[in-house]
Amino acid sequence: xxxxxxxxxxxxxxxxxxxxxxxxxxxxxxxxxxxxxxxxxxxxxxxxxxxxxxxxxxxxxxxxxxxxxxxxxxxxxxxxxxxxxxxxxxxxxxxxxxxxxxxxxxxxxxxxxxxxxxxxxxxxxxxxxxxxxxxxxxxxxxxxxxxxxxxxxxxxxxxxxxxxxxxxxxxxxxxxxxxxxxxxxxxxxxxxxxxxxxxxxxxxxxxxxxxxxxxxxxxxxxxxxxxxxxxxxxxxxxxxxxxxxxxxxxxxxxxxxxxxxxxxxxxxxxxxxxxxxxxxxxxxxxxx
Amino acid sequence: xxxxxxxxxxxxxxxxxxxxxxxxxxxxxxxxxxxxxxxxxxxxxxxxxxxxxxxxxxxxxxxxxxxxxxxxxxxxxxxxxxxxxxxxxxxxxxxxxxxxxxxxxxxxxxxxxxxxxxxxxxxxxxxxxxxxxxxxxxxxxxxxxxxxxxxxxxxxxxxxxxxxxxxxxxxxxxxxxxxxxxxxxxxxxxxxxxxxxxxxxxxxxxxxxxxxxxxxxxxxxxxxxxxxxxxxxxxxxxxxxxxxxxxxxxxxxxxxxxxxxxxxxxxxxxxx
Numbered sequence: 099x100x101x102x103x104x105x106x107x108x109x110x111x112x113x114x115x116x117x118x119x120x121x122x123x124x125x126x127x128x129x130x131x132x133x134x135x136x137x138x139x140x141x142x143x144x145x146x147x148x149x150x151x152x153x154x155x156x157x158x159x160x161x162x163x164x165x166x167x168x169x170x171x172x173x174x175x176x177x178x179x180x181x182x183x184x185x186x187x188x189x190x191x192x193x194x195x196x197x198x199x200x201x202x203x204x205x206x207x208x209x210x211x212x213x214x215x216x217x218x219x220x221x222x223x224x225x226x227x228x229x230x231x232x233x234x235x236x237x238x239x240x241x242x243x244x245x246x247x248x249x250x251x252x253x254x255x256x257x258x259x260x261x262x263x264x265x266x267x268x269x270x271x272x273x274x275x276x277x278x279x280x281x282x283x284x285x286x287x288x289x290x291x292x293x294x295x296x297x298x299x300x301x302x303x304x305x306x307x308x309x310x311x312x313x314x315x316x317x318x319x320x321x322x323x324x325x326x327x328x329x330x331x332x333x334x335x336x337x338x339x340x341x342x343x344x345x346x347x348x349x350x351x352x353x354x355x356x357x358x359x360x361x362x363x364x365x366x367x368x369x370x371x372x373x374x375x376x377x378x379x380x381x382x383x384x385x386x
Numbered sequence: 387x388x389x390x391x392x393x394x395x396x397x398x399x400x401x402x403x404x405x406x407x408x409x410x411x412x413x414x415x416x417x418x419x420x421x422x423x424x425x426x427x428x429x430x431x432x433x434x435x436x437x438x439x440x441x442x443x444x445x446x447x448x449x450x451x452x453x454x455x456x457x458x459x460x461x462x463x464x465x466x467x468x469x470x471x472x473x474x475x476x477x478x479x480x481x482x483x484x485x486x487x488x489x490x491x492x493x494x495x496x497x498x499x500x501x502x503x504x505x506x507x508x509x510x511x512x513x514x515x516x517x518x519x520x521x522x523x524x525x526x527x528x529x530x531x532x533x534x535x536x537x538x539x540x541x542x543x544x545x546x547x548x549x550x551x552x553x554x555x556x557x558x559x560x561x562x563x564x565x566x567x568x569x570x571x572x573x574x575x576x577x578x579x580x581x582x583x584x585x586x587x588x589x590x591x592x593x594x595x596x597x598x599x600x601x602x603x604x605x606x607x608x609x610x611x612x613x614x615x616x617x618x619x620x621x622x623x624x625x626x627x628x629x630x631x632x633x634x635x636x637x638x639x640x641x642x643x644x645x646x647x648x649x650x651x652x653x654x655x656x657x658x
Binding site: 101108112115116118119122125126127188204205206208209212213215216221224226230233240262267270319325326330344348352357360364365371372374375378 | 397399406417508591609627637642
């Protein structure tokens with residue numbers, strides 16, 4: 099039910115939020131568009147000049163940009179399936195009856211990783227994965243693996259932490275889906291078949307789909323946003339082996355000082371994000 | 387019925403999950419209690435004499451205390467601001483009919499997905515031109531880009547759950563929309579408001595990138611401080627972990643309080 103009220107009333111309620119968000123969320127974007135059309139280097143501010151779409155052309159034909167993009171989606175492709183499989187396993191375990199106390203404890207522990215400051219996850223990674231005095235090599239039976247200094251190992255380490263931090267999220271979302279299955283339906287199905295797989299596939303899966311789609315889209319957006327954890331753990335290195343898209347834009351803009359080029363990259367990233375967000379809204383928020 | 391064997395498998399599996407979730411925190415806290423010499427032993431030691439020296443040094447000599455206060459100040463202010471702006475907006479979205487509502491909604495939600503680096507670049511230049519780099523207000527404002535959407539999302543949902551009859555009754559009594567919101571709906575929507583405030587606080591408190599780019603010394607946040615320990619070769623691991631512990635503890639407490647709603651908040655309500 100909704101009320102018909104005057105435009106003035108509507109504006110009184112929603113205006114401040116719209117103006118506030120426009121000031122911090124849209125005005126800077128317009129400025130970024132302006133910057134992206136200029137040669138704008140923080141070390142050469144005397145010669146800011148209009149260069150049209152040149153920055154965009156540079157970005158679109160730049161291997162480094164697309165490599166960072168590819169790396170970002172590779173990380174998503176490697177981490178997300180792991181998170182879903184492990185998350186589903188955890189959700190199914192928690193969904194089984196019995197052991198209430200242990201399960202409550204487990205659910206509370208699951209909350210911890212996803213609330214942890216991303217930057218702290220990276221710092222923890224530095225300490226635990228250190229080649230010499232890190233506990234990970236010790237637990238691997240005194241292995242001498244160079245995690246942070248080797249391109250492939252560093253990437254694996256990033257996957258590990260992403261999975262550590264976000265599997266609980268997937269598990270809790272899927273668990274919420276499992277509890278939506280009407281009890282009688284699930285019981286009837288269990289009387290019909292002994293196969294847990296059949297129950298999962300034909301009875302529970304339909305209730306998990308909304309959660310899975312949400313996870314897919316949010317993890318995609320979050321991987322495009324990924325910065326804090328990787329910055330504190332590897333700074334994108336060694337070389338550029340863990341330089342994901344947000345890190346690369348930060349490097350170009352603040353360590354390479356080329357704000358014009360970085361802004362063009364940011365705008366292209368924004369366009370990709372908006373396309374993804376469109377899908378998100380189309381799928382979930384039809385009812386508004 | 388469940389067989390004993392499958393019961394034990396379950397117990398084993400649950401304990402493994404709990405251990406994996408909690409172990410990094412255990413390691414963080416124990417490392418924070420080690421002296422530099424103990425922290426740099428290879429292979430790492432599990433039993434040692436704990437010391438609080440790292441905390442003492444980090445807090446009072448290196449200025450972590452001030453950055454924690456900065457973080458607290460910024461997170462609380464931005465949360466309050468997000469509530470002041472967001473609650474009425476949520477009420478309008480839940481209760482009023484108006485043109486462009488859908489587009490407005492889309493725009494609010496999209497903010498959740500935009501990479502902070504997209505805003506960090508222009509915001510840095512603007513803040514520099516306005517001379518508000520390294521000021522608390524800059525962070526308080528920029529954090530609205532993710533706090534306001536989360537507040538609007540959760541609170542709108544909560545307002546929708548309140549029976550409309552109450553509004554009607556109040557309107558017949560001659561109450562204005564604002565009075566209806568404040569006196570009738572808001573008290574009933576308090577759980578949602580509280581949860582959205584907790585999320586807003588956690589996200590702001592955890593944020594690193596804006597803190598790193600938009601502050602230097604005066605308004606430096608705790609995560610940015612923790613990162614600045616990472617320079618040089620001989621890293622003060624104990625101190626870094628002590629700072630990390632101080633950063634993480636408040637968040638974990640809040641997260642545990644809101645644990646039931648956490649999945650929901652993180653998916654912006656896509657999953658009940």
